[in-house]
Amino acid sequence: MKHDQLLAFEAIVLTGTFRQAAERLHKSQSAVSHAIRLLEEELELTLFSRDEYRPRLTAEGEVFYREATRVLGQMRALQATAARLRAREEAELCLAVTATLPLDILLPVLERTGQAYPATHIRLSTEMMGGPIARLMEGAADLAIATLDGVPLEEVETRKIAEVVIRPVAARGLARQLGPGPHPLQEMQALPQIVVAGTGGPDSSQSRDLLPGGRKWTVSDFAAKRQVILAGLGWGGMPEHLIRRDLEAGTLVPLQVEGFPPRRSELFALRRRDQAPGPVAASLWALLTEAGQ
Template identity: 30%
Template sequence: MFRPKSTLEQWRIFQAVVEYGGYAQAAEQLNKSQSALNHAVAKLQQTLGVALLEVRGRKAFLTEEGQVFLRRAKLLTQQMEELELLAHNIHQGWEAQLTLAVELVHPRPLLNRALQLYYPQSRATQLQLLDTVLTGSMEAISEGTADLVITGTVPRGHIGEPLTEITLLPVCHPQHPLASEPELNLDLLSHHLQIVIRDTGKQPKELGGWLKSDQRWTVNNFHEAIGIMLSGLGFAWVPLHLVEQLIAQGRLHRLNLLEHATRKFYTYLVQPNPGQLGPSGQKLLEALRESHRAEGSAVSHPVKAETGDAG
């Protein structure tokens, strides 16, 4: 196992001598004797076999090699500060890691705004973001595999805070045969290729969406589905916020269904284990709430038990 010959204190002193412009200045800032600093840097250079500093008059100047080592020394001291801060935070009950599961239909700009609010307060907590769909979102809640979950379905026994309304609508390519139909019924749709999003659950169930087509292709996310439709193949129910601009540009066509032309539901914020959410989790929770309040998209009342599906 590797054992370093130099010490962190030697690197800290070397960095201070450079930053403060000399041994005397650094000694005053570090509250150490100048001779102690001279000895530490001399010992460091002797150990490395590399000249880091050269003294001209009363000032110390970096050598070319010293410039390279200084950059690495700054990274070293920064990492040590972060390591000790992490230990301090954990000692205070601050989570080292959080997992946020997000239903794929949820608008990412709202999520990203929340992450911007959370980051300055995160204290180096490692955040894992999981994309989930349908049963996968429910499993993240029921199994407690995520600290916070944004879902389209609230399982029984849990409370969900409504975040934003989602509108799903059926679309296809403007040149697709379905696009030329002035009015469509669901029976006609069943004879055409439908693009659906894969349920991320370990035991996926067909919980929502119209899934009666004779032929279905399953993809991982809405962007893959949109890409396939832009090539002229299939139709899919997709969130309005993802395709509104493409429809306006004439690159995708909204299908004219006689019934069930749109599907609307809310996404909800759920705490699988509210009593176990630590300080960092609470900061993330508040950031998510604030982000959606700023958008003006949330409704005021929590929902318990099961709600609408997530598409």
Template identity: 30%
Template sequence: MNISLRHLRAFAAVATAESFTAASRQLFLTQSTLTKTIRELEQEIGLTLFERTTRKVSLTTQGNAFLPVARRLLNDFELLLSDLREKSAGSSGSVYVASGMAFASCVLPEVLKRLKRDYPCIHVRLLDDTSGGVVRRIESGEVDIGIGSYVGAVGNKLDKRKLLSARLGVMFPPGSQLPTGPLSGQSLRDLPLMQDESDTSIMSALEQCLPELWQKVNSKITVTNLDIQFALIRAGVGACVLSALAASHPTAQDLPYRLLDVAGLQREIHIFTRRGVPLSPAAFTFLQVLEEVLPSIAFHPGVTLTV
């Protein structure tokens, strides 16, 4: 069957105007061209769609039955084109993001609030993970964008762009007797520290700068989830090495926090994307909004923005 949008538009226009002359003006066609188009449609489906008299054109019974179908097909096509245009412009579509919890909690609420306001048709699926988990998810193609620290060997599969650096420090339970003077790596050994999982950026930074730390610290608790870390600190279970990014979290700003005075002891936050795989317009829009919002976030003084 060779029915095209041209045939459907011609049929709907004549049915609405009840006149070949008026419909031809609306479609910017000659009347003979429009008449030929309608004749092609009728021959193709084997039905007479219009009754033609000297005074007007009216639909046959078959034409009345076909009209809502034609209008629905034309409307569906216009909606499809509109959706494609929006996706091409980055104003709709889906983006999958994996992020460390500190960044997700401190930055992404403002990003998603802006997206909801300016791009309500963009759907964001957000996953939280350790930095090692973020890298694995973006490497496997599970997500479009990863936000976290460089942990392990990414190799040549990913591109990365630095967003910020955050010094490390110690968050203490309320009412703790804080150490006097600079907080050094040596002083960590005397603190009741809780430990992170090995594939986190915190553990990676500590192992690089203070390789013997966990041999000296009598740590009996390993916890990675940031909300649980805050809860345990607040309950007085122990102290925890956290980044200044995590210390920027709104629910933790009342907890005592001291930056460590150890050169190079920090975590860097990057955007990870798959090398050679172009970002969708929706993902590109997400990153644009992220970079616009980032300078407005109230970070702890230990955080330095790159972008």
């Protein structure tokens, strides 16, 4: 039994097909099929049923998969340990965070990291919607902070670090025109809902908290969204910490929209399981974990 055979076995289970497993492992499909055939011959077990279009784990395969994932997890931990032992400080550390993150949670962590590793250039990018996880999975970020929406949990470690409240609001004048809530969907559909474009690619547009059948205007970031809403041109959900002063001043007013209550959004630190962190990334991860406790 070899490590690459277990990796091929895991990849087939996670992706659902031999072809996609081969793409994931950057190998030919015939190499993956050969590895599984040798593994089954050695074990004298049939791990996959090939009766359907997609390979399906047999009863024996289910049990073997549970144990294989434990072994692979230990192997990855050993590889990460070895990498840390031979690693030097990273020249650059890239952190991709969702724009809904209150930065006052992150800044003390970055300060401590900068003091401990002054030679490392810390690159912080603020992303929208699926942007943080996209940067992490494409290798453009060492760590990310985002919600778990669309996150491949089998490929990513997570640590909860914060919660934010997303609250529907409108400018004072528009709220006065609407009158007291709750406001039915039919009433709100006639007004532009201001949403933020995602930075994760064509499939990362906002889908959560989107009014069905309503008008929609799209902006690039929360600063622009706030300005458009303050101008009375529409309404939308905003992270509460970004508009606290507006709410206190009364220039923005919370709305009661049918089916759209204020939402509590959980944010997590994320890192890939298949990549060994360097000493700076490992330290930053530990500090983020500590900050979330």
